Amino acid sequence: SQQGEEDPQALSIQEGENATMNCSYKTSINNLQWYRQNSGRGLVHLILIRSNEREKHSGRLRVTLDTSKKSSSLLITASRAADTASYFCATAIYSGGGADGLTFGKGTHLIIQP
Amino acid sequence: EAEVAQSPRYKITEKSQAVAFWCDPISGHATLYWYRQILGQGPELLVQFQDESVVDDSQLPKDRFSAERLKGVDSTLKIQPAELGDSAMYLCASSFDRNYGYTFGSGTRLTVV
Numbered sequence: 736s737q738q739g740e741e742d743p744q745a746l747s748i749q750e751g752e753n754a755t756m757n758c759s760y761k762t763s764i765n766n767l768q769w770y771r772q773n774s775g776r777g778l779v780h781l782i783l784i785r786s787n788e789r790e791k792h793s794g795r796l797r798v799t800l801d802t803s804k805k806s807s808s809l810l811i812t813a814s815r816a817a818d819t820a821s822y823f824c825a826t827a828i829y830s831g832g833g834a835d836g837l838t839f840g841k842g843t844h845l846i847i848q849p
Numbered sequence: 850e851a852e853v854a855q856s857p858r859y860k861i862t863e864k865s866q867a868v869a870f871w872c873d874p875i876s877g878h879a880t881l882y883w884y885r886q887i888l889g890q891g892p893e894l895l896v897q898f899q900d901e902s903v904v905d906d907s908q909l910p911k912d913r914f915s916a917e918r919l920k921g922v923d924s925t926l927k928i929q930p931a932e933l934g935d936s937a938m939y940l941c942a943s944s945f946d947r948n949y950g951y952t953f954g955s956g957t958r959l960t961v962v
Binding site: 739766768770775776777778779780783785823825827829830832833834835836837838839840841842 | 853882889891892893894897899904905940942949950951953954955956958
């Protein structure tokens, strides 16, 4: 089952513009992570935000987390052609037995037009 | 930069045959995960290891899938017999500390014909 749902499913913008992707989830979490996947490749970890954090930055990335609304957003500023990829949010729920596998959404496919 | 190694990169197998995938995590990463990603979907967890022990295999179809990590280092995921619906990307990931995210390998693309 998939806990997170990204919105929109696809996004096409011009190079230099900002891209915003949203993620909603259903149950309380320990942290939320964003990953990027280029076509046919593995996933690359972008940023992790803990449940007690509201905002984090990493380079051109800004992630927000609103636990009251069970939602997160990923902002990519000054987009580049190399940012073209699929972006996934993933939620982590820690169990007492040590299980902490991520639950991923279906992703947002981002296309940066040159 | 340290990487998670996976092999093979691509695998085509006939229905009802056995197939195996291998993963070597980053050195020192005690936690290893196997995920399956169907085209157009997000990855879904199959199994999690902590060292050589299975921590979570609740989503692993145990009638045909098995996974092992005998020495707590590299790991093998096996499917026997393969079915058409098993066609997907199989991703391995490892983690040193769950508060810092995972490192994924490049995956094995399985096609069952």
